[in-house]
Amino acid sequence: MKKLFRPYLVFLMMGSLLFTASSCSDDDPEPIEEEQELITTLKITLVPVGKSQSVEGIYSDPDGDGGNDASVNTLNLEANTTYNATITLFDDSKNPSVELTSEVEEEGDEHEFFYQTLDNLVLAITKTDRDNSNRPVGLEAQVVTTDASSGRLRITLKHQPNLKVGANDANREQTGLTRGETDVQATFPVVIQ
Template identity: 45%
Template structure:
């Protein structure tokens, strides 16, 4: 009698565990988002001789794959010099609203481990010169001047490299880890 009763006791124990565990199924995942992943890059170009500032945004809220990114076209005037500034942000859509976390300040703060590279194709379509410096006197590339000459069509590629410990006088766009590698269709009119 006692012998055969014991397994039932044990099964009861197992059963109670299951029901106890099942009650815990309440929490739902928060909207998924990593605050450190760049989703949005904005290039702002202000003509030095006054006039309307131009902004171009490259945005991919759902990361690689999925929905295609939204990419603005960059339209510049010929024979003009601009003051450029580049910002990076991590944005997330929460259904009814969007939260934005600016990452530009972090990159500036860790300037000795970051560098931005600009490549115009064809070369000379727009000439970009980095004007900001990190603590070691090396360029960062968040602040620039951009100069155009003749009208033309092409592309501007912007690459943000994370180069912890490897940024040096010889480092280049092949050094380190790529955080951002984007291209704007560019037109100089």
């Protein structure tokens, strides 16, 4: 009678050891999180087509979110003018300052800029650069003014790994703003005259 129970006892003990060993494993890899770069400065340069007077807007927040308020200058644009816009990004918290534009460009499939006109500002903005999947990035854009107006232009860079909306999405701007993490958001006062 004792011999009949021994094999079951051995199997029971081995099963409990295997269960304990597999459930208490410390070898599970930790997910790797990429640390986002700090963007302290966003510069937008607007070059008018057929004219010579460029306009530059600089948003600067050297201590990042939560510290001192950011500084920003007003964009004074001409009415009925087409501008080619380019954005440049920097981390001024490092010495020397680090330019981050090329990194965003290289990771264009994970980033997109969104342009919002606020407070009755009338501008037509079209992103002109594309990522490898032919989706807009927004480091380059065409900005078209019509009649005189004033208001604010908000530029938001979203980090959207595996979340970028398809190129044909009719609600791209609103949908894109709700996805991913905001890397930087700058709001410029704008006067068109």
